[in-house]
Amino acid sequence: MAHSEDPDKVIDGIKTRKEIDLPAAIVACQDALEQYPDEARFHYQLGAALYYHASAGDVDAALNNLRAASDRGYRQATFVLGYIYSLNDKVPQDLCRTGHLWQRTLSQGHPWSKFWFAKHQLNGSFKNCSFYVSRADIDRYVMSFAALDLDESAERRTDELIALLKETRAEEARARANGNN
Structure with missing residues (x-):
C-alpha cells in the first residue's frame, strides 16, 4: 500500500x-x-x-x-x-507537534514537508509553538518545493504557496510601513 x-x-x-x-x-x-x-x-x-x-x-x-x-x-x-x-x-x-515532526522531515529532505510546513507557518498555525522559523528558511522551503519536479497537483500547490508567500510578505511590509513590527 x-x-x-x-x-x-x-x-x-x-x-x-x-x-x-x-x-x-x-x-x-x-x-x-x-x-x-x-x-x-x-x-x-x-x-x-x-x-x-x-x-x-x-x-x-x-x-x-x-x-x-x-x-x-x-x-x-x-x-x-x-x-x-x-x-x-x-x-x-496539536499544531506544535505537527511543526516539530515536519521540521524533522525537512531535515531529512522530505519534499511535501516543504510545502505543508511553509503553508502552516505562513498561515500562522505555528505562532504559539516553541520553535523559531526565519523568513529566510520559509523562503527557502517555498523555493525548493517550487523547484521540485513532482506532479500536476504539486504545480497547483506551488502556485498557491507562492501566492501566500507574496501576500504574507506584502502584509509584513504594510505593517512595517505603519510602524507595527
Missing part, C-alpha cells in the same frame, strides 16, 4: 484510498511484519491502512505503527504523523 507521494516507496503508489482494499492491506502488512518486524516501511504501511480504516480502537494501533516507522527513520511516517496531528480528525489537533 504505497502512497503516491511517499518519496521512499519501492513501487508505484496509489492515488486515492478508494483504490485500496483496506482489510486486505491490513492483513498483508501484518503478515509482512510477522516476517520482518523491524522493517519501517511495513510499520508505516500498516499504520496508514489502520488509520484510513480506523474505528476507535484502530487509531492507537495506527499511531503506534506510524511512530515505530518514524522511530526507524521512515520519513513518510514522520510526515504523516505531523499531517494527522494537523487535522483534528481522529486525534486532537
Whole structure:
C-alpha cells in the first residue's frame, strides 16, 4: 500500500484510498511484519491502512505503527504523523507537534514537508509553538518545493504557496510601513 507521494516507496503508489482494499492491506502488512518486524516501511504501511480504516480502537494501533516507522527513520511516517496531528480528525489537533515532526522531515529532505510546513507557518498555525522559523528558511522551503519536479497537483500547490508567500510578505511590509513590527 504505497502512497503516491511517499518519496521512499519501492513501487508505484496509489492515488486515492478508494483504490485500496483496506482489510486486505491490513492483513498483508501484518503478515509482512510477522516476517520482518523491524522493517519501517511495513510499520508505516500498516499504520496508514489502520488509520484510513480506523474505528476507535484502530487509531492507537495506527499511531503506534506510524511512530515505530518514524522511530526507524521512515520519513513518510514522520510526515504523516505531523499531517494527522494537523487535522483534528481522529486525534486532537496539536499544531506544535505537527511543526516539530515536519521540521524533522525537512531535515531529512522530505519534499511535501516543504510545502505543508511553509503553508502552516505562513498561515500562522505555528505562532504559539516553541520553535523559531526565519523568513529566510520559509523562503527557502517555498523555493525548493517550487523547484521540485513532482506532479500536476504539486504545480497547483506551488502556485498557491507562492501566492501566500507574496501576500504574507506584502502584509509584513504594510505593517512595517505603519510602524507595527
